[in-house]
Amino acid sequence: MVDRSLSFKYWIEFGDDGEILNFHKNKYDCRNECEEFVVKLIPIKRNVMQDVERSTNKLSKTLKQTSKQLDTEFNKLLRDLKGALK
Numbered sequence: 001m002v003d004r005s006l007s008f009k010y011w012i013e014f015g016d017d018g019e020i021l022n023f024h025k026n027k028y029d030c031r032n033e034c035e036e037f038v039v040k041l042i043p044i045k046r047n048v049m050q051d052v053e054r055s056t057n058k059l060s061k062t063l064k065q066t067s068k069q070l071d072t073e074f075n076k077l078l079r080d081l082k083g084a085l086k
Helices: 048-085
Strands: 006-014 020-024 034-041
Touching: none
Parallel strands: none
Antiparallel strands: 006 020, 006 034
């Protein structure tokens, strides 16, 4: 999976207590004094174990099916060899 992060330039308006009041895409939208920042959005990866479990279950089913197919083909080969040796 590709790590996707996005960066944007925003003008941020802060309150007297340092709390963020508003984000603005351009400085002309600011009603009060704003400071210019680069904001980077990084996705939060959740349910990683659930994804791993799904992948493991899928792989297990594939291996089980392939194993059955190989067993069937091997038994056919043995029967053919026994028939040819008689």
